[in-house]
Amino acid sequence: MTACLLWFRRDLRLTDNPALIAALERGTPVIPVYVHDPASEDPWAPGAASRSWLHHSLTALAEDLARRGSRLVVRSGPALQTLRALIGETSAGAVAWNRLHEPAIAARDARIEAALASDGIETSSHNAAxxxxxxxxxxxxxxxxxxxxxxxxxxxxxxxxxPVSPAPERIPGPRQWPAGIAVETLALRPSIAWDQGFYDPWQPGxxxxxxxxxxxxxxxxxxxxxxxxxxxxxxxxxxxxxxxxxxxxxxxxxxxxxxxxxxxxxxxxxxxxxxxxxxxxxxxxxxxxxFPQTPDQPLNAAFAAMPWRRDRDHAADLQAWQRGRTGIPIVDAGMRELWASGWMHNRVRMIVASLLTKNLLIPWQQGARWFWDTLVDADLASNTLGWQWVAGCGADAAPYFRIFNPVLQSQKFDAGGRYIRRWVPELAHLPDKAVHAPWTMRDAAPRDYPAPIVDLAASRQRALDAFARMREDG
The missing domain is CATH 1.25.40.80 (Serine Threonine Protein Phosphatase 5, Tetratricopeptide repeat)
Structure with a gap:
């Protein structure tokens, strides 16, 4: 029997990997391949933080394969064209992979499966995710x-x-391996060392x-x-x-x-x-x-009439939010944690998203895009669900009129201000009472920390009025 291409995607492990098990069960040489094809994922090709993680994860997978007498063949280009080239070079008769469910990827994979079948190539796809x-x-x-x-x-x-299937001790390879490129050639890491703080709590792989x-x-x-x-x-x-x-x-x-x-x-x-x-x-x-339209469109169609802000200060407020310079300490702490570490605590994700969509009335899609580019765990399904949940326009959404009060949230979940002091060091010297809302105490706010870019009470009422207009228009 001819060799089997094992097409790795986002299943970068050897334990409990159904496609790997299927490839081994054929009893033929297994050729692990990774095809870098971000264009096929547009408009949601991986963001910068995800690409950084992917670099390290692919490197770890290649090392794990080498320890089992195998190797990872890395190629770059359109997936179908690249797989067909590898099949031609190796005379492989089968391709195995694990399924992904993002709309663009699922559609691409269906085309690939049909095309390979028409070529007489055996294909199998499996659930690993x-x-x-x-x-x-x-x-x-x-x-x-x-x-x-x-x-x-x-x-x-x-x-x-x-039971979970263990990683195999050996993976049989072909007598002659096809050529591949080094992971570094994919240029996944940023050109500046923006990601240097990502990997203190993690080891990709x-x-x-x-x-x-x-x-x-x-x-x-x-x-x-x-x-x-x-x-x-x-x-x-x-x-x-x-x-x-x-x-x-x-x-x-x-x-x-x-x-x-x-x-x-x-x-x-x-x-x-x-x-x-x-x-x-x-x-x-x-x-x-x-609901494949939801990364860009609200699941609740009534939100198409939501009167989001379009004024000239919109861009400046968005930038202040992105940089952690809103003047709201818990929000700024979260956004700075995101930039420095590629991650943000889930409770804080909800708080910063509520401020953007409710108090600032900036469309949730703009927040989702920022998270997509800066989170190492950026996942299209989870990112979409989270942002639509907070904005009130998705499935199982919080009541659309619910607006997180970031000061109360901060006082409840970071009572001693330890999280704020870590990520907003300008406020480290403030007493606990002031650190959550320094503008409320005379002479408490340091000069190098901005005043709030939005009045929380007034903006809350503005959001409620906007929701009321949306319901009238809908």
């Missing part, structure tokens, strides 16, 4: 869920319980993902239900970039959590709370599959 793929869970009427809680009930009832999971289970899962809302504490799993790039799979995480539960010393509500959060990731992919 989700517990249950879109289409496997439906409402009683057969349609997609638009509310999370019933979706989670349906998903939780069918969580996978099959499968080994780093597993270590991150073990640390979370051993140190942070107990008490997760409360700690995950406090941005100054390391109470989140921080598995999101590892899951996005497929360095670890959700079945592996589920199995590890269930084993921790079986140990008997883990509060049930902490484990279930964490699994429920992973359920939101599944829900996001479910929604994106059924």
């Amino acid at each position: 989700l517990w249950s793929e879109p289409g496997q869970i439906a409402t009683g009427s057969g349609g997609p869920y638009r509310v999370f809680t019933p979706f989670w009930r349906a998903l939780a009832a069918r969580l996978p319980d099959a 499968e080994a780093g993902a597993y270590r991150r999971l073990r640390r979370f289970l051993d140190e942070d899962l107990r008490g997760y239900g409360d700690a995950r809302d406090r941005p100054a504490d390391d109470g989140c799993s921080r598995l999101s970039p590892h899951l996005h790039f497929g360095e670890i799979g959700p079945r592996q995480v589920l199995q590890a959590v269930r084993r921790a539960q079986a140990g008997g010393d883990l509060p049930e509500h902490d484990a279930e709370h964490f699994l429920r959060e992973l359920g939101w990731r599944e829900f996001a992919h479910h929604l994106l599959h059924h």
Whole structure:
């Protein structure tokens, strides 16, 4: 039998990799390949932070393959053309890959599958990214869920319980390998060292993902239900970039959590709370599959009439938000954390998004684009769900008229101001009472920190008035 191309995409691991298992089961040489084809993902080609992570993840995968007597063949160009070239060079008779569900990628993959089949090439695609793929869970009427809680009930009832497949000790390769290019040739890292602070808490690659999971289970899962809302504490799993790039799979995480539960010393509500959060990731992919227009368009069509700001100060306010110079300490702390680390605490993501869309009345799509370019865990499904949820125009959205008060949120979840002081050092000397809203105390705000660019009370009322006009126009 002829060789099989194993087409890696965002499944950059050897453990519990269904496409790898399928390729090995053929009993023929396996040729791992990675095809860099960002143009096929337009208009949502990976952003700068994602590309930086991808550089390190591909390097780690190549090293893992080398330890098993294999190698990663890296090519750049249109995926179908590149795969056909590799098939011609190697006489491969099959291609195996794991499915992705972003609209542009799914459409591209369908074209590739049909084209290769017409060439007489055996193809197989598999699920490595989700517990249950879109289409496997439906409402009683057969349609997609638009509310999370019933979706989670349906998903939780069918969580996978099959054992996780270990990484193979050896991967048989061909007698003669096709040529590839170095990962560095892809120029994924930024031209300036903007990403130098990204990797203190992480090590991209499968080994780093597993270590991150073990640390979370051993140190942070107990008490997760409360700690995950406090941005100054390391109470989140921080598995999101590892899951996005497929360095670890959700079945592996589920199995590890269930084993921790079986140990008997883990509060049930902490484990279930964490699994429920992973359920939101599944829900996001479910929604994106059924509503592929939502990265750019509101799921709630009434929001097409939302009177977003179009005044001349719009761009200046957006830039102040992006740079962490709004004068609202918790917001500025979050935006600076994002720029410096490629990540932001989930509670703070909601706070900064609410300020942008509600208080500043800047369209949610502009915030989503900024996150897309600056988050190492930028995921089209989750990013879309999160921004539409806060803006009030998506599935299971918060009431559209709900507006986070960033001062109250800061006082509640960062009471001692530790998170603010870390990321906004200009305010480090302020007493706890002043650090959340320095403008409210006479002579408290330092001269090198800006005054608020928006009045929170007045802008809240402006947003409520805008929602009222939207409903009238709709």
